Amino acid sequence: MSAANLWDRWRETMDKTTFTNLFTPFDRDNAAPKYRALRQSGRERLGSLAWPTTRCEDWRFTSVAPIVETTFALPVKCDDLKLPAATNTLRLVFVNGRFAKALSAPIAAGLQVGSLADAGANVALLAQIAADKDNAFTAMNTSFLCDGAYVVISDGQVVEQPIEIVYLSRSTDKPIVSHPRTLIVVGKNAQATVVERYQGDGAYFTNAVTEISLAEGAVLDHVKLQQESLQAYHIANTQIVQGARSTFTSHYLSLGGALVRNEVRVRFDGEHAESTVNGLYLASGKQHMDNFTVIDHAQPNCASHELYKGILDERAHGVFNGKIFVRKDAQKTDAKQTNKVLLLSDDATINTKPQLEIFADDVKCTHGATIGQLDATQLFYLQSRGIPLDAARRLLTFAFANDVVNRVKIEAIRAELEERIVR
Amino acid sequence: MLTIHNLHAKVVGKDILRGINLDVKPGEVHAIMGPNGSGKSTLAGVLTGKEAFEVTEGEVLFEGKNLLDMDPEERAGEGVFLAFQYPVEIPGVTNNYFLRASLNAVRKYRGQTELDAAAFLKIVKEKIKILQMPEDLLKRSVNEGFSGGEKKRNEIFQMAVLEPKLCILDETDSGLDIDAMKAVADGVNALRSKDRAMIVITHYQRLLDHIVPDFVHVLSEGRIVKTGGKELALELEQHGYDPIKAGMAGIAD
Numbered sequence: 001m002s003a004a005n006l007w008d009r010w011r012e013t014m015d016k017t018t019f020t021n022l023f024t025p026f027d028r029d030n031a032a033p034k035y036r037a038l039r040q041s042g043r044e045r046l047g048s049l050a051w052p053t054t055r056c057e058d059w060r061f062t063s064v065a066p067i068v069e070t071t072f073a074l075p076v077k078c079d080d081l082k083l084p085a086a087t088n089t090l091r092l093v094f095v096n097g098r099f100a101k102a103l104s105a106p107i108a109a110g111l112q113v114g115s116l117a118d119a120g121a122n123v124a125l126l127a128q129i130a131a132d133k134d135n136a137f138t139a140m141n142t143s144f145l146c147d148g149a150y151v152v153i154s155d156g157q158v159v160e161q162p163i164e165i166v167y168l169s170r171s172t173d174k175p176i177v178s179h180p181r182t183l184i185v186v187g188k189n190a191q192a193t194v195v196e197r198y199q200g201d202g203a204y205f206t207n208a209v210t211e212i213s214l215a216e217g218a219v220l221d222h223v224k225l226q227q228e229s230l231q232a233y234h235i236a237n238t239q240i241v242q243g244a245r246s247t248f249t250s251h252y253l254s255l256g257g258a259l260v261r262n263e264v265r266v267r268f269d270g271e272h273a274e275s276t277v278n279g280l281y282l283a284s285g286k287q288h289m290d291n292f293t294v295i296d297h298a299q300p301n302c303a304s305h306e307l308y309k310g311i312l313d314e315r316a317h318g319v320f321n322g323k324i325f326v327r328k329d330a331q332k333t334d335a336k337q338t339n340k341v342l343l344l345s346d347d348a349t350i351n352t353k354p355q356l357e358i359f360a361d362d363v364k365c366t367h368g369a370t371i372g373q374l375d376a377t378q379l380f381y382l383q384s385r386g387i388p389l390d391a392a393r394r395l396l397t398f399a400f401a402n403d404v405v406n407r408v409k410i411e412a413i414r415a416e417l418e419e420r421i422v423r
Numbered sequence: 424m425l426t427i428h429n430l431h432a433k434v435v436g437k438d439i440l441r442g443i444n445l446d447v448k449p450g451e452v453h454a455i456m457g458p459n460g461s462g463k464s465t466l467a468g469v470l471t472g473k474e475a476f477e478v479t480e481g482e483v484l485f486e487g488k489n490l491l492d493m494d495p496e497e498r499a500g501e502g503v504f505l506a507f508q509y510p511v512e513i514p515g516v517t518n519n520y521f522l523r524a525s526l527n528a529v530r531k532y533r534g535q536t537e538l539d540a541a542a543f544l545k546i547v548k549e550k551i552k553i554l555q556m557p558e559d560l561l562k563r564s565v566n567e568g569f570s571g572g573e574k575k576r577n578e579i580f581q582m583a584v585l586e587p588k589l590c591i592l593d594e595t596d597s598g599l600d601i602d603a604m605k606a607v608a609d610g611v612n613a614l615r616s617k618d619r620a621m622i623v624i625t626h627y628q629r630l631l632d633h634i635v636p637d638f639v640h641v642l643s644e645g646r647i648v649k650t651g652g653k654e655l656a657l658e659l660e661q662h663g664y665d666p667i668k669a670g671m672a673g674i675a676d
């Protein structure tokens with residue numbers, strides 16, 4: 001089925017429901033009129049694209065058929081969602097894609113942080129960073145654009161407190177779809193920490209797009225905690241453009257979802273910038289988790305360090321695809337990619353594919369991938385000290401994850417992860 | 424406390440232990456010496472439940488209970504402790520975290536309450552002094568990047584914290600400098616009591632100067648071929664194992 005067909009089908013279901021009642025004033029055409037043109041362009045783009053199939057090289061190991069074949073209903077309003085424990089007070093909460101002011105913490109004066117639906121939202125760079133040219137999911141996100149989060153840090157501003165954006169989803173009787181959109185702009189020599197959380201209950205589809213721009217000398221620490229329900233589909237495209245001497249550090253922690261695809265694309269747009277792209281994915285049952293990363297060394301003298309770790313249990317399926325492009329003029333590039341996978345069961349599978357395309361000659365590029373199991377000698381050592389086998393396994397699993405977890409600077413999140421893995 | 428009767432064990436199909444008999448009573452210190460490859464570490468591994476070793480004959484009773492029926496963690500709970508010849512590195516788990524998990528697991532097994540961080544720290548501070556171990560080793564990953572001597576000290580430190588009933592030391596002295604040897608011996612001696620027994624595996628008389636044994640056994644080709652008092656260790660140091668092996672020649676197999 002073509003993307004356009006699907007869109008039509010969804011629109012049809014929408015039109016048949018009490019769309020206007022539920023969505024007022026958010027319906028696609030009435031809500032946020034300022035985004036009408038963007039939505040229109042997204043829709044046109046979508047019309048020219050097809051859904052990716054496993055015949056596409058970049059989607060070889062992940063079939064989106066379960067998503068394409070589901071008829072999604074419109075989001076419903078719900079106010080009784082459980083909120084994750086607050087890690088700070090700068091918090092924006094969205095429920096089924098809509099800003100929930102009552103659940104959000106008031107944003108301190110002097111900060112440009114809020115809902116994209118706000119009249120005063122600073123959205124100059126919206127839809128300028130994420131490419132929808134060949135990405136149907138991103139085009140679809142744009143074609144529904146009317147709300148989401150924006151975080152704009154002014155030049156020279158240093159925001160110590162983490163800014164937390166929570167996207168909650170909840171279906172009632174039918175699966176729903178939401179298209180969270182996040183825009184993060186860090187000005188010259190500005191600094192910030194942003195946490196994105198995705199959680200929910202029931203069956204639903206989150207189609208998220210996050211756009212991040214770092215100006216010259218900007219510093220951003222970005223955490224994404226994907227804890228969707230085990231029936232949920234989660235497709236996310238995070239695109240980052242880094243200016244000269246900027247520093248981007250990310251920790252993408254993927255724990256939930258039935259079918260998950262995390263795309264991360266970093267592009268260097270200035271020299272002497274540095275990017276640390278870390279990820280941890282944990283899957284069990286029949287979860288499918290696809291991590292797709294692209295680091296585009298489009299400028300000389302930049303460094304990227306990528307560390308992805310996967311822990312797969314039961315019949316889980318993991319995918320890691322790591323592309324590194326070093327363009328012709330990107331001399332003195334220093335790129336390092338590491339992918340490690342721990343298989344906790346014989347039925348778990350992983351497909352990894354490093355893909356380095358290097359067109360400059362004076363560069364340092366390394367990549368390494370390992371796939372392993374828990375070490376019997378270590379297990380015995382722990383047992384011989386009284387730790388039961390089960391707990392020993394969990395402890396070693398946590399140890400495996402630890403170098404990614406430890407780099408998360410927010411203690412509450414580290415503790416959450418430890419709790420999840422060790423207990 | 425520990426009774427080993429006619430113990431036979433195999434590793435990958437090869438007979439390593441070939442009829443061990445040993446009786447250890449509370450308060451006693453037994454030294455086990457013997458040539459490389461004679462089966463000393465195998466014996467320690469069988470006593471602590473290492474899976475690679477297959478017991479083909481014999482029995483082991485620990486305080487009247489069948490030790491061979493227990494999982495390794497149950498043996499630790501019962502009070503059996505092995506200071507490994509080659510301590511294992513566990514990157515990503517701090518020594519502190521590991522030790523607390525271990526102590527609480529053992530306490531739980533023994534029906535005691537688990538300790539909170541403060542109570543645990545108090546015990547640790549006390550024990551770490553006896554072994555003169557630098558405190559920063561607690562914050563590092565278990566044995567990762569530890570020097571040989573630090574690893575051995577860490578084993579005895581764990582032993583001091585867990586307070587087992589039966590301590591098995593597998594070549595804890597090898598790789599230790601003179602001061603470390605003294606610190607380790609002090610740590611071990613601090614644990615000596617009338618209720619606690621020790622099996623000390625070593626190649627050298629040196630350690631036995633500090634930890635004086637009640638019995639010295641010579642293990643050769645999977646059997647205890649000679650047992651004596653502490654003077655036997657000195658004799659071995661002077662003459663090596665050859666005279667004993669020669670004496671055994673007619674008996675073997």
Ligand SMILES: Nc1ncnc2c1ncn2[C@@H]1O[C@H](COP(=O)(O)OP(=O)(O)OP(=O)(O)O)[C@@H](O)[C@H]1O
Binds near residue numbers: 458460461465475
């Ligand atoms: N996992 C194993 N696989 C194969 N052979 C083994 C294994 N473990 C032990 N062995 C063999 O069993 C025999 C006894 O080994 P063990 O480690 O018990 O000797 P040891 O008396 O402790 O020697 P050392 O003084 O060198 O420490 C050796 O021949 C050794 O190679």
Ligand SMILES: [Mg+2]
Binds near residue numbers: 463464465508593594
């Ligand atoms: Mg040995």
